[in-house]
Amino acid sequence: MKKQQLYSALTLFVALASATLLTGCPASMSASSYTRDQARSAQNVEFGTVQSVREVRIEGTKSGVGTLAGGAIGGVLGNEVGAGTGRTLATIGGGLAGAVAGSAVEEGVTRQTGLEITVRLDNGRTMAVTQAADESFVAGDRVRVLTDRFGTARVVR
Structure with a gap:
């Protein structure tokens, strides 16, 4: 038994x-990963300049x-x-x-390491996006901020 x-x-x-x-x-939380629902969906694209980058911890x-x-x-x-x-x-x-x-x-x-990226958009607005730290950014980098219809944003080159 x-x-x-x-x-x-x-x-x-x-x-x-x-x-x-x-x-x-x-x-x-990677800027390079998309869910199945995000694939083939339109995203708003705004251009801007990175103002600051801060390492953060994304809870598990x-x-x-x-x-x-x-x-x-x-x-x-x-x-x-x-x-x-x-x-x-x-x-x-x-x-x-x-x-x-x-x-x-x-x-x-x-749990994973992330980045809080503050971007000054070309339209004058400033926004911060937190995402996985799988890409490096420094102040002064020109970037695109992609935002979907649910408000999910990512910073990419």
Whole structure:
């Protein structure tokens, strides 16, 4: 029976880990990445000059997938400890500890470095856009600011 429980726990772990990887990934914050909905959609283009660039941290996602996966895995592993009331308490404790750990892992894995880019547009207006730090910008760079119909903006060369 122990072998069957271990096999079940391992199967559950693999399934939940796969779900976390597939659904827990954040939308890209890169100026070079577009969602399927953004492809072939018109965007407003404004030209301007970079005034300043500041490195920022973009928080990771907190979708709940990590919490659920961690809780399930912790509960299954906790269920392998003890017997009777001790097993029940270990299952509950393992589930709670796993949920906290899973949430922290999801947030940490999806956190990224970003840039807050302040641009003085040619029309005189100033705007700031925060995006992934996958391209470098410095004050004085001529750039384009692309804005879609939902207000999502990106700074590109």
